[in-house]
Amino acid sequence: MNISKEELKKKVSEEIDNNKDKLINFSKDIAENAETGYRELKTSTKVKEIFKSLNLGYTDGHAITGVKSEPIKGRSDGPTIAVIGELDGLIVKDHPLADLKTSAVHACGHNCQLGSMVGVGLGLINSGASQYLNGNVVLFAVPAEETIENEFRINLIDEGKLGFMSGKQELIRIGSFDNIDSAMLSHATTNPEDKDLSVGGTSLGHVVKYVEFHGRASHAAGAPYAGVNALKAANIAMMAMDLQRESFKDEDKIRVHGILTEGGTATNSIPSIVKLEWRIRGRTIDIVNEVNEKIDRSLKAGAMAMGANVRIRSIAGNLPMLQNKDINDIYAKNAYQVVGEGNVKVHPDDQSGGSTDMGDLSQIMPIIHPRSGGAIGVGHGNDYYIDDYYKSVINPAKSMAMTVIDLLWPEENRLKEIMNTHIPNYTKDQYINLQEKRMGNEFHEFMKS
Ligand SMILES: [Zn+2]
Ligand SMILES: [Zn+2]
Structure with missing residues (x-):
């Protein structure tokens, strides 16, 4: 090993910074083409195009519109981490940016998640960092996190095209998470309490x-x-x-x-x-x-x-979300490095908010669901905007990439250790049942x- 872990983190962060325009423009392009759950056809095409630009192979059609990259392989085999981005927008009819025909709009900032997800992959690939790691990273663009258009989705269930209603629920059911050991997703937030980056919390x-x-x-x-x-x-x-x-x-x-x-x-x-x-x-x-x-x-x-x-x-x-405390601690330390300790909020475990299908995933494997600032207005409201794309896309991309390096660093094998102590509430089969x-x-x- 001729590079230290901290040097490698720095290299990856620099690579993400050097490509910030590419990542931010990609996130804006997704916002301009908002689509709702299981209808994210343009959005998944854009994800595939950017994967191709990274020479990253993929499989598509996961729960209709999901796109999953080939593993970005480490130097030796180890656990596989999924970095997730959600493809779907919302319907907010009176939002100024809403699609004229469908009223779809990214009023929950999922477009930024896709930018951060790509940022992690880009950082690891372009810097060559992955070759130092004991384990793999998969970028996974997943459909339908927002629980909306129930009648449309029930029809998909009745037609046999879906078994469950939310994207990650269905992806668990059909086995798309079978080769994944742990997952992370960073979500934009308008809550000033969350500061620039935040960790922790639960959902209903x-x-x-x-x-x-x-x-x-x-x-x-x-x-x-x-x-x-x-x-x-x-x-x-x-x-x-x-x-x-x-x-x-x-x-x-x-x-x-x-x-x-x-x-x-x-x-x-x-x-x-x-x-x-x-x-x-x-x-x-x-x-x-x-x-x-x-x-x-x-x-x-x-x-x-x-x-x-x-x-x-x-x-x-969705099931309530349980975040893995050890991974959150690692993420928080990296977030301190990215934005300064004073700009990071650590939430207590009992904090509750909405619901997410990361909750479902959290019941079968260790996950984290940190948040990033940069959004303004009311989440799901007609005044929701991404005001600072650097905060919503680049900061979380760096923090997640650094966390991946910590988790898969050969001399420490932190994720392997965490997987030994983390007892999920359900196996996949128990969850489906x-x-x-x-x-x-x-x-x-x-x-x-
Ligand atoms: Zn939402
Ligand atoms: Zn959301």
Whole structure:
């Protein structure tokens, strides 16, 4: 070994810095072509093009649009780390940058993740650093982290094109993570508390609901009594779901929220089909399951009251995220070097936020999910922008690349050590079993013929 670990980290960071325009322009280009989950065709093509520019082979079509690089091989065989970037945008209709046809927009900053992911690969390949490491790195661009467009995804499930709803869930199911031992992903954030870089924190588990109320159409003025109003059934159900709130404990961090995606077709016809997409989140899966029963009762109550029918589809949502503390500690030390200790936030373990399918992955292997600054406005809002691409793309790329070097450095073999002490909650098969059990499809009939 003729180079020290710190020298190698410096070399890789310099390489990332030298290519900052390429990485930032790539991230901006992704933002200008935003697409939602399982529809990220242009986005995955752009990922493939940049992989080709690095002479990096890949396989595609992972969970429809996922692109996975060939391993960037180390000098000898060791564990394989996936550096992940999420391909999907959101739908925010009134965002100034939203696509005119689809309203897709990167209002969660996933475009920056792809830039950082490529940055790590570029740094390791161009500097020749990988040849010093005991282990491999895979760049993995994954689809559909945001749980949206439930009806579209349920149709994909019913057509047999998907087994689970979220990208990483499906990738676990089909074996795309089988050759991966550990994973990392850096997510942009608008929270000033996160400073320039942050580590730690958890996320909530959830279940996804897709609900259809079926009534009977009739003339809304001439013969309303001849119809069964599916919108009123949904109204009662929405009120009943809200009234459950007083039974929620603060410490369980329960969130119940949703949208009406179809509320009728014409004002002069009693609505016969009304659709809801809902979400139930909580600190643990048991809590989510408990609240799910209350929500199912509320949905049934709406249908029963109006004499309508209701189909309730429950789809296994994300599991709570558990980050590996040892890898987070390593990342934090590297982040100190990149942006200075005063610009790094270390979150306590009990902090909770939204949900992510990195949670699912965290239940079967050691992962980290650090955050980076540079975004402004409200996450998922119409004023969300990346204000400082250097902070959102380059800083996390350097910190992750340095963390990879620590984890695979031959004299230390830190990742091997971590894998010996890290006990995942589930094996892959246990995970699939658990999630399959959380899928439900019930039809309750109260409508008289
Ligand atoms: Zn998001
Ligand atoms: Zn996100």
